[in-house]
Amino acid sequence: MGKTVRRLSTRSGKRSKMQEARDSFVFARYFFMVAIVALIVLLAGFIITLGPLDISVADAYRALLSRAFPGTFQVDPLTERVVWNIRFPRIVGGILAGFGLGVCGCVMQAVLKNPLASPFTLGISSGAQFGIAVAAVLGISVFGGPYLLIGNAFLFALICSAFIIGLASVKGASSETLILAGIAVNYFFTAMSQLFRYFADDEQLRLMTSWGMGDLAAFSWSKIYIIFGVFAVCIPLLMLKAWDLNIMASGDETAKSIGVNAERVRVYILVISSLVVATVVCFTGTIAFIGLVAPHMARMILGGDHRFLIPASGILGASVLIAADGVAMNLIAPTVIPTGIMTSVIGVPFFMYLMLKGRRKEFWT
Amino acid sequence: MMIQLQAKGIVFGYNSSPILKDVSFEIGPSRLVTIVGPNGSGKSTLIKCIDRILAPERGTVLIDRKDVTKMDRMEIAKNLSYVPQSSARTFPSNVFDTVLMGRRPHIGWLSSSDDEERVWEVLRLLGIEELAMSGFAELSGGQQQKVLIARALVQDTKVMLLDEPTSNLDIWHQLDVMNIVSDLVKKRRMTVLMALHDLNLASKYSHGIIMMKRGRIMAAGDPASVLTSENIEAIYNVEVAVRSQSEEPFIVPIRQIKQNGSAPKSGAGRFFTSRKRRSRLPRSLAEIKEIRLS
Numbered sequence: 001m002g003k004t005v006r007r008l009s010t011r012s013g014k015r016s017k018m019q020e021a022r023d024s025f026v027f028a029r030y031f032f033m034v035a036i037v038a039l040i041v042l043l044a045g046f047i048i049t050l051g052p053l054d055i056s057v058a059d060a061y062r063a064l065l066s067r068a069f070p071g072t073f074q075v076d077p078l079t080e081r082v083v084w085n086i087r088f089p090r091i092v093g094g095i096l097a098g099f100g101l102g103v104c105g106c107v108m109q110a111v112l113k114n115p116l117a118s119p120f121t122l123g124i125s126s127g128a129q130f131g132i133a134v135a136a137v138l139g140i141s142v143f144g145g146p147y148l149l150i151g152n153a154f155l156f157a158l159i160c161s162a163f164i165i166g167l168a169s170v171k172g173a174s175s176e177t178l179i180l181a182g183i184a185v186n187y188f189f190t191a192m193s194q195l196f197r198y199f200a201d202d203e204q205l206r207l208m209t210s211w212g213m214g215d216l217a218a219f220s221w222s223k224i225y226i227i228f229g230v231f232a233v234c235i236p237l238l239m240l241k242a243w244d245l246n247i248m249a250s251g252d253e254t255a256k257s258i259g260v261n262a263e264r265v266r267v268y269i270l271v272i273s274s275l276v277v278a279t280v281v282c283f284t285g286t287i288a289f290i291g292l293v294a295p296h297m298a299r300m301i302l303g304g305d306h307r308f309l310i311p312a313s314g315i316l317g318a319s320v321l322i323a324a325d326g327v328a329m330n331l332i333a334p335t336v337i338p339t340g341i342m343t344s345v346i347g348v349p350f351f352m353y354l355m356l357k358g359r360r361k362e363f364w365t
Numbered sequence: 366m367m368i369q370l371q372a373k374g375i376v377f378g379y380n381s382s383p384i385l386k387d388v389s390f391e392i393g394p395s396r397l398v399t400i401v402g403p404n405g406s407g408k409s410t411l412i413k414c415i416d417r418i419l420a421p422e423r424g425t426v427l428i429d430r431k432d433v434t435k436m437d438r439m440e441i442a443k444n445l446s447y448v449p450q451s452s453a454r455t456f457p458s459n460v461f462d463t464v465l466m467g468r469r470p471h472i473g474w475l476s477s478s479d480d481e482e483r484v485w486e487v488l489r490l491l492g493i494e495e496l497a498m499s500g501f502a503e504l505s506g507g508q509q510q511k512v513l514i515a516r517a518l519v520q521d522t523k524v525m526l527l528d529e530p531t532s533n534l535d536i537w538h539q540l541d542v543m544n545i546v547s548d549l550v551k552k553r554r555m556t557v558l559m560a561l562h563d564l565n566l567a568s569k570y571s572h573g574i575i576m577m578k579r580g581r582i583m584a585a586g587d588p589a590s591v592l593t594s595e596n597i598e599a600i601y602n603v604e605v606a607v608r609s610q611s612e613e614p615f616i617v618p619i620r621q622i623k624q625n626g627s628a629p630k631s632g633a634g635r636f637f638t639s640r641k642r643r644s645r646l647p648r649s650l651a652e653i654k655e656i657r658l659s
Contacts, residue, residue: 016494018495243466247466247469250454251453304459
């Protein structure tokens with residue numbers, strides 16, 4: 001112990017070499033956060049310019065700012081309409097959807113202590129898909145009009161996760177119970193959807209299939225307001241638990257001994273993230289992959305602190321989604337490839353690259 | 366008379382098969398007490414019940430005369446720290462962040478510079494400051510154990526519980542970890558209760574030893590009075606020779622005794638042959654406070 005006591009002399013003096021190393025690590029985290037926010041702004045500005053109508057990057061930003069400062073920024077009315085009513089809602093919707101999926105994937109992996117967990121682990125997407133099938137084939141829905149499909153998808157997604165969370169709460173909310181229940185319920189709703197598919201006619205089938213592939217085409221400002229409202233409440237509630245999520249990755253026993261009621265936090269997180277995911281999924285359909293992979297990307301770059309990890313997963317999810325959507329719309333224009341397909345086509349190679357080049361080797365061994 | 370940690374009539378069972386049957390003891394401040402006993406005797410379970418990681422069916426735990434059963438988790442974490450046997454993390458974390466987690470009971474959403482300074486202090490105290498930015502999973506067993514102790518230390522509790530902290534370590538690191546813990550007891554006047562398999566380590570470092578079998582305390586007291594060849598034979602079914610080396614008993618195993626045959630031999634059964642006799646065993650470790658340090 002002699003040598004360890006000696007080191008105490010560095011206290012309250014200058015910062016030691018290790019302290020400086022940590023300081024620069026913390027700085028790097030903040031820098032990375034700022035960098036990805038800047039990236040997404042640039043990316044959005046660039047993607048707005050893509051499409052049948054030629055719009056320059058400068059015009060795109062000018063059009064966006066023209067509503068806030070009509071005196072300073074002016075563009076021709078057609079550009080403004082295209083930017084504000086067609087391209088910008090799709091990008092904002094994409095950012096919100098990607099953000100929500102990334103954040104929920106991140107917290108889901110943390111509370112389920114499983115790197116394979118994603119926003120859809122609790123069967124939300126198969127529940128939503130079943131809701132669509134019910135609406136498409138039987139024409140039964142809680143809402144009418146434009147929300148015929150959306151309302152059903154939302155409702156069934158929530159029923160699905162509520163069932164799993166309820167089951168786990170009775171049985172003890174361990175991560176294993178939740179994952180197993182999630183997989184079981186997933187199979188059940190998938191089977192039910194397939195049953196409906198079997199009896200569906202061509203028109204109904206097309207509706208179900210296109211929804212299942214995931215698309216950002218449906219976004220309008222009114223839908224964005226709904227998503228934004230849900231996020232404004234739910235995301236801060238998730239962020240509040242960042243510390244507890246850090247601790248829960250060490251196991252429930254350790255978490256309890258440090259003062260975190262692991263089971264209660266797990267249910268809390270699952271309830272809120274289910275609400276977020278159901279809100280996203282009912283508008284976009286199943287966009288797989290982002291919720292699984294964005295948290296891993298963030299973790300490889302930032303390390304395991306959820307105070308940074310949660311927002312970073314969201315922003316990376318948003319970046320990948322709008323980038324993929326930009327490609328999907330313009331690759332073989334005027335045909336638009338469904339976004340859900342393109343996210344995997346673009347995201348998988350990028351993820352593979354990070355897996356091979358990532359410096360945090362311990363995670364993959 | 367000061368009592369730092371007191372357990373009263375703790376009963377615990379998994380699906381009604383009892384693991385702990387009415388366990389009671391008292392430990393004074395600045396004491397290092399080890400729980401020894403065969404596998405499955407309830408050592409780890411007892412420690413988890415004290416920290417309420419497991420909820421005992423009956424019984425209370427008092428720290429400084431405050432009832433742990435009436436505290437919420439955060440409150441318990443401010444009074445009791447727990448060092449698990451090992452910690453496998455699902456996702457990577459560096460040493461500094463791992464230790465900083467121990468400040469959770471004291472911090473809000475943002476960690477203050479005081480919290481971080483506290484972590485540095487403890488890392489230096491344990492001689493692992495250089496590892497601060499290394500990944501926890503990349504460390505050796507001995508280093509990991511020190512990190513887990515550091516995390517418990519930054520909780521700033523008077524009482525620390527450890528679950529077999531030396532079980533995966535080589536002999537150098539066993540002594541290293543035990544010296545660290547022993548220093549905490551001496552210099553910071555902490556009270557430490559740990560489960561331990563190694564009887565010689567227990568003998569060398571403990572002020573008091575609790576010997577358990579099948580969920581009961583069979584013997585308790587200072588090392589010399591507990592670690593007798595009769596007791597060890599009765600509890601472990603192992604014949605041993607006990608040497609006295611600078612007053613601490615030193616145990617050399619000789620051979621196993623068949624569990625369902627001749628053994629336990631004469632005298633060996635005196636601790637648990639009958640209920641009447643068992644009740645004469647020391648239930649309270651109040652006398653541990655009077656042990657003179659060698």
